[in-house]
Amino acid sequence: MEQEFFATKPEDPRGPWDVVIIGSGPAGLTAAIYTTRGAASTLILGGGTWGGQLMLTTVVDNFPGFSEGVEGPILMEKMKSQAQRFGAEFLSVNADSIDVTKSPFEIKAGDKTYLARSIIIATGARTLWLDAPGVKELIGKGVSSCAPCDAPFFRGKKVAVVGGGDSAMEEASVLTKYASEVIIIHRRNEFKASAAMQEKVKKNPKIKILWNTEVVKANGEVKLESLDLKNSADNSTSNLPVDGLFVAIGHAPATEIFKGKVELDERGFVKNKGTKTNISGMFVSGDVHDHAYEQAVTAAGFGCMAGMDVLSFLEEPQSK
Amino acid sequence: MASIDITDQDFEAKVLQSKIPVLVDFWAEWCVPCKMAGPVLEELSEAYKDKIQVVKLNVDQNQLTPGSHGIMSIPTTILFKDGKEIGRQVGFSGKEAFEELMKKGVTS
Missing domain, CATH: 3.50.50.60 (FAD/NAD(P)-binding domain)
Structure with missing residues (x-):
């Protein structure tokens, strides 16, 4: 596929990145498509097991545009290469901890630390x-x-x-x-x-x-x-x-690393106003905050919103 | 490629009779988590070269070994040492989980 890098990567792989997206389901990858196309340097910490819940499905019949249905894992592969096509850096590693008191934010993944001007939480939910x-x-x-x-x-x-x-x-x-x-x-x-x-x-x-x-x-x-x-x-x-x-009784939000860092509700979902969390510069999208719809297409929609909100945030003078 | 493919026929020779510990990856073509686990195990097979042999067994083409080892979910990885199972990991939970398992083979 032809590469069209709109987003340049920082010289130092540690960053600071304009945005670090934690998670690689439909929410995280859609967010990356929007942030890279908005020329924001984008790192996706996609998790040791990447791709989210659709990786464990067969045919998805309700994702618009695929009139004959599409295999969940294939859809995720395509979303990932779409984000990479515009310059997103994708790492299949888990984010282990975050420090939201620092500016830029610090994220530890294994023995590496990454710096982020903004973060999108898109860690989704896992099987209950x-x-x-x-x-x-x-x-x-x-x-x-x-x-x-x-x-x-x-x-x-x-x-x-x-x-x-x-x-x-x-x-x-x-x-x-x-x-x-x-x-x-x-x-x-x-x-x-x-x-x-x-x-x-x-x-x-x-x-x-x-x-x-x-x-x-x-x-x-x-x-x-x-x-x-x-x-x-x-x-x-x-x-x-x-x-x-x-x-198949449902899912619980994957928010362990955000406990005490970002406001969560009593069930562990990230509390949100639109795509914003209680921390300036930290955004959220997908099943990690949404327990009403929980669809691939709504997660993608929330990802798009978070991506666009990150781009506006990066324009603000205090985020530089 | 430090990992090798094995079959029901050579399981005894390549796994149970092996001089070094062997990590067996039970997998199939249609299993997405198995495909994600593949490259991770390949990477680890290089890192643990000469210490632990990583082998792959396709459960579609070889049904005796998965049956006799109670495999009902893939990917399942089993670590064998001196012909005995010393650890098992069900599902793909990322590189760390595999490393934990492999460390058992080196230290125990």
């Missing part, structure tokens, strides 16, 4: 596991959060999916390609998922749904063997033999 005993111990031994990765290990087997949102529907659909039977366990009596996703699941003969049901325990030593369930409608309990359990 069930609290039930046995679940964490059996991760990789039948318990998973990535059906596209692990579904083939459950060929001809019986698996359960826990959750009621779009990602639970997606996991269940993917699993039907391999498993003999897929049981969706949901604690309410209706799904939060979009009508299209629900339809796909409900008309699939391999999928059964257990409403008003919670997993209270995962059983198995060497591998998952069964789940203890509780029906919240009549308080009855039961045991369901399964070989796999796919957890």
